[in-house]
Amino acid sequence: MFYVEQSLEKFDILVMGGGHAGLEAAWAANQFGLKVGIVSLPGVGLGSAPCNPAVGGVGKGQVVREIDALGGLMGKLADLSGIQYRVLNESKGYAVQSTRIQIDKTKYSKFAEEVISQSSITVVRDKINCVSPKVGEYFELAGDLGTYFSKKLIVTTGTFLGGKLHTGPEVSVGGRFGKESSRSIDDLFENVKTLKKRFKTGTPPRIRRDSIDFSKMEAQPSDPMALNFHWAHDSFNRAQSQVDCFLTRTNESALTIIRENKEKSPIFNGQIKGVGPRYCPSIEDKAFRYLDRNVHHVFVEPEGLDIDTFYPNGISTSLPKEVQLEFLRLIPGLEEAEIAVYGYAVEYDVVDTLDLTRSMEHKRIEGLYFAGQVCGTSGYEEAAGQGLISGLNAALAVLGRAPLVLSRHESYIGVMIEDLVTFERDEPYRLFTARSENRLFIREDNSVLRMSGYRKSLDLDLAIDRANENFLAQFKLLEKMCEKMFFFPNKENVQLFDEFNWGGIKEKISLVEVLQRSNVDPVSGLSKILQRSGVDFDVRVIRAVGISLKYRGYIIREEQENKIQRKLEDKRVDWENLLKNRNVSFECKQRIEKIKPETFGQLKRIEGIRPATLTFIASAL
């Protein structure tokens, strides 16, 4: 890593922002041997986690594993700094199980800096004041300290563009607590359209460790059986010592305080104009929208092993400081709580992602890419996924190669990016598994299977590529073994089935059929029989094979149904012709013109297209 103070250096790819999107973008692009740099505001650490200290979660865990199988960084950093592991949805089926790791924020950022410094990526600490349109091959970026040139520019500025912080009546300009913000998007770029509505997000107050009475809370220990994210790590070895998270709950008296101070809340008194996510409401939102509910979960999460503060997940707020302290101290275990950093809300500019292509490039400005929260998404994982795709595509573009687009049928990253570039949105976007049509297939366990083809198409021969190939080979081998393994109804097998709790055996049955039985857990079932047979496979391969076999019938069935539906979905529509059609309503035309749908499926997913419009367009296809 080279820190550049004053520079006229020319880059192939420059990434503005060193957060989760920026890291992945730079890392991905750098694999191609190009000249890659990160410009980051002075004083902001790389890969910092200003919101909740966790990586993964439902749907997000799948994204982290996709990133990992594509050669990204996030999984590795999360493992290295992980201090509490959990498998979510454990009882609800393997397809929707996800890993979540609480991270040590300081360590995460430290490992990020370390990894980048060991690479050939240049890090520039500067504040960019102006980006000039391309003259010839290069964008020109003017900063406080220097001028920089780059063929491709990836903007991953998070909440920093036009950022504004609110804590009660106190309003300051900044991207997050204690950090200044960047210029607004309009100031920086000509021709880049932002959404009319600004978005808003918030954080809870941080509480000092020794002021918390943990004995009044439920402890949630780390799950030793959760698998690490990174392919090169052992599945279960933890890099850090493991600690507990804690659960407490709000109550009527705490919420009464909030309800009594409604006029002091920037969200409700009109001070904040930005739109917050409905899935991540502030405690004010919860208090006012659900008047009959007073009990809400509060997850009290450590921010790090040596960090003095805890993050009370579930009570993000922008109320005045004294109100924050007052209601907090009414929550069990927090009676003596001392606040280290008060909660705040941040409003920020968002790029209109309908102007982006599926490779995250701006449709009208060649070479300009956007990724992460600046695209109006929430979550580190979402940001990292977009960063990775924008970085890969910027590099492929420099090399004159075809872009890489992930299908929504094979990945959550693909679902997210297609949603971003085709849906009009009026709130921050978060991945939910419900957004995917192919949930039985897009799982954590088979991420390598799903991603290795994409990775291979990059034509890079690095350690990850060989690891992916090895995984695939092992997968195929074990899958074949399962298909060829049969049990005959003899005495030994009756005993075996009994011992393994596999049910009865009346006639010849294949191992695949056994694993598909509704009462058989495919992972432990497969592990047990392999162990019995003295065959050794990596636990990740066993999981992938067992779960794939379990779902095989369902997936084939779903695939057939999707195919029928996709037949119509994939039909081309002539959107220009639709605009001329006098019988398409004006509003529908406006939306069609904006999105320019090429297929019926895209048309169907445009929000606000009337069912009647769809019906007649479909009938004419």
Added chain:
Amino acid sequence: MSLQNQPGPIVAVSTGLGEKSALGIVRVSGIEDLSFLRAITKKGDGFLPEARKAYFSKFSKESGEILDEGIFIYFKGPESFTGENIVEFNLHGNPLILNNFCDYLVEKFSFRRAQPGEFSYRALKNNKLNLTQVEGLDLILNANSGFGLKAGTELLNNKLFKSYNEVRSLFLEIKMHLEILIDFSDDVGEDEIFQKLEFIHTKFHGLISKLYQRTQGNLNHLLSPVISLYGATNAGKSTFFNKLLGEDRAIVSSVHGTTRDSISEYVQLFGSSFKLIDTAGLRDTSEEVENLGIERSKKINEESFFKIFVINPFDNLTINKDFNFDAIVFTHGDIPGADKKLKSITSKINGNFFLSSGPMGAEGIGPIGASNLGGPIEPQLLSGPIGAAFKYGGPIGPENSLEYFIFNKYQSLTLSNPIAISRHRDVISDIYHAFNEYLATYGETRDCAILSSFANRLGASLDELIGVISPQDVLDSIFSNFCIGK
């Protein structure tokens, strides 16, 4: 055919052209300005008709030749049937006048003759009607039965659509709870959600089962009910046919095989219209034409809603147990010895027997009862189940007439309020089966991804009934109903 790329004014005669009638209506839709109206009415340049007001005028060509005179009414879009500007002309009903009028508009103003259904199509496109309503309109316009008319009106009034929407919102609730279990498991208690889910399952099951029941039964029987006459040649079917119609429609003669092919007419019974088909008689015959007719008779009989077997008791027919008729009519009841023949036939099988007296002039069909068999047959259309008739004897009254018997059967078909659009029947049946499959899976597993996959299939069928439910709809529903988020 693709209608959607053919905009512009369309014109059509909106009333029937079959017979001359006093009035006929020509309708024009999709006109941007009213210059054509000013031209044919010879009104001045500044004339602008008030919407929804009737004007009397002469209508003439540019040359001065009169097309007709009558009333016109202007409907300004979007407050019109199609949502576009419409002018309706009430002209004299002579088809020549009406066609001339349309031809002139087509030639002179480049209007286009509307394709069948194009007015409704435009109404659909402009959201004046939803698809279900268009289907209802179609039913009303083409209804042959009282039921069809009623069902069509119900569709047009959106009543059925509302019950579909109930199904839709329940489905959305199912989907919502499944997605909460997966995506927001930290926020809402699992037991609470499963409990609610099961409650919704019960509701959904009740609703879809009711709708499914309404799809059972033969749709043709409801929409164009057929009464067929079946029997050996010369049993007297045609005579009976004429009797029911009250006119000499079928050729009657004593030569076997007079009716070589089916003859049909509509009869009105208690305000509903039924198609009465007189089929070719059953007879082993080497004549090819007649054979074809007989084959067709069998087919008609199979598909008809009310099957009448006509028997001459002197034909010495044996009736086997596969008797599949709604009624048997015995003819030639006045011929001496008929009573004995009847007793021997009717004692072998059960069913509804009716007796027609002799050559069926003014007399008619009477019930078979002790008194009838002994004495003269009542000169009215009376009938009754044989047991009852025997027991009580004598004429039983109009509630046992054959006509009433037919109508009763028809009414029993409509009692369950059947759904009259076959597309809906198919989709509802799909939904019903998909839901049962989903429920069976729910009984086996709590794997929410699998359950949700089965629910999605249910959703795909629902899409066909009432339009698309997107993942965003589900999420919106979650956010507005639950406190989600940490």
